[in-house]
């Protein structure tokens with residue numbers, strides 16, 4: 001049966017969105033990888049499935065392009081929220097993800113804001129392989145670990161432009177200290193309210209932006225006393241505004257709907 005999809009992005013962090021509300025859509029890792037192929041499929045940083053809400057307005061599943069799943073995806077959550085806002089005509093909603101219920105707001109300036117929840121700041125919740133302090137980790141460069149429903153390893157550097165992101169990202173994604181692998185961020189403090197960040201995402205790719213990563217670096221920087229709890233994080237694809245409040249880490253930024261399409265039966269049959 002033909003399957004429709006939407007293509008969206010948040011600051012160049014791009015997503016295939018499958019709306020499975022009211023439908024029984026089953027995905028396999030091979031099908032996800034086929035859709036993620038930028039030459040023979042569509043291509044994406046994450047594939048996001050919208051399912052019926054189960055007490056929320058919508059439930060979200062996140063897949064990486066290598067066929068693995070993720071417990072959180074900040075920019076993808078903001079894009080999914082925008083679709084549901086358009087459907088419901090509201091400006092507040094609740095999304096169910098693996099880590100629980102997240103609130104989203106449609107801002108007056110058109111941006112989407114999501115509360116990504118409280119950061120996970122214990123070794124077993126990041127998770128790390130053993131019970132050690134999260135900051136600094138015993139790794140070259142003395143990074144900090146932060147969980148946002150997915151793991152993050154945050155390195156503070158003098159100049160992000162000088163970082164060999166492919167080499168270091170791949171190396172630390174697979175460091176045994178992270179039993180579920182990790183996203184890897186390199187961050188430069190510009191001033192007490194501005195960070196410049198580049199990211200290697202778990203799943204084996206450099207992306208233009210990572211929302212959960214921006215939240216993690218903001219938390220790590222505030223805990224080190226380098227910044228306030230309200231910061232602008234400048235990613236390769238643009239800025240995200242992060243506000244670590246008592247009720248969670250709020251993230252605000254732009255989203256875009258780029259196109260919609262239909263997978264051919266031949267593509268789906270070949271990928272299954």
Ligand SMILES: N[C@@H](CCC[C@H](N)C(=O)O)C(=O)O
Nearest residue numbers: 070073074075150202211212
């Ligand atoms: N781009 C995302 C993060 C997606 C998940 C990540 N690759 C993981 O495996 O944890 C974001 O905006 O947060």
